[in-house]
Amino acid sequence: MHLSTRSIHIGNEKDPLTGAVIPPLYLSSTFAPPGEFSEALYDYSRSGNPTRGGLETTIAALEEGVGALAYGSGMAAIHGALMLLKSGDHVVAGTDIYGGTYRILHKILNRVGIETTLVPLDDLEQVAAAIRPTTRMIWAENPGNPLLSLVDLATLADIAHQHGALLAVDNTFATPVATQPLKLGADIVMHSATKYLGGHSDLLGGALVVRDKALLKELYFIQNATGGVMAPLDCYLCARGIKTLEVRFREQCKSALWIAQFLENHPSVKKVYYPGLPSHPQHELAQKQLRGLYGGVVSFELKSDFQAAKRFVSSTQLFQRAVSMGAVESLIEQPASMSHASYDKADRLKAGIDDGLIRLSIGLEHVQDLIEDLQGAFQLTLEQDECAPSVNWNLEAGYFS
Incomplete structure (x- = not known):
């Protein structure tokens, strides 16, 4: 069964009582089962809820895992995975990671004696050198945030397992449409469901x-004991x-590539970070690991300052200044002062996250409108800097004039 079909049918079976095509929403916090309480499928919504169970079944099917757990936020999911660790353990993580992940590793886990070493995960020699006898987990992002770096997940999994460590992969940016890390050897896949899975900026989840x-059993015990479940x-x-998800993501990838090409040819741009560009250092890996779907996030550096x-x-005007990404509306942010300020x-x-770096999340607006919006920002900003080159982008022909 193809992914798009699974996303619609698995975990979304019709209601057996009424035949409703859309399963009902169960808001109940507690349940009074008819039989033995100890044998009940549901007793309290922290431990299990039919609506959450359906979603978990769907997500597990998309990633082809044995099971999934839904959390109250992406950070709650990351915390749930990191609670597998104990005092004295060590984590190797990428330098190109979400600011919230950096924060929990360096400002929360350090309080309980868990150490973290950051290395560029695309340099596998540095990864191997960073591993200690106490290393219990490697934390990777696919691709990284905000510089969109890539690492060969299959090789990284081999390195982790050779040293008795788990490989956890944040697959939020790629989604299961582009990559299924479990099939490449990862032990844990994390999603901020707030982003592409939800896709409409109207929910919080992980x-x-x-x-x-x-x-799965161990993670469920931790989740049930600590209570960070998705409502x-x-x-x-x-x-x-x-x-x-699939139709949205494919369209966003298509627009993102156009915008990355536009930015790469703009005289006011110093560098563009996008795996779909031949200039990206892991472009060949991206073609294979991302199946030619390079994502809806584009980052770039201006030839200017903070x-x-x-x-x-x-x-x-169309790109709204906000953190987050992966939704139908396009967003723009400055990592140094926003998503990575922590x-x-x-x-x-x-890590290479410079003051002039800008991150775009491409939505579902027409790509010509988005390019014109960016061009307007270039002209307005550069005019203030007394330098406003005239650049026109022909979408159909794919060139500048």
């Missing part, structure tokens, strides 16, 4: 998917969003 039943209404909205980038992200500045600059 998910973990695994390929081992014993690991039924958010589960209902996410299940609805997933039904259009203040110019800050003005730029406030100068667009980084210690030295670590941020060392």
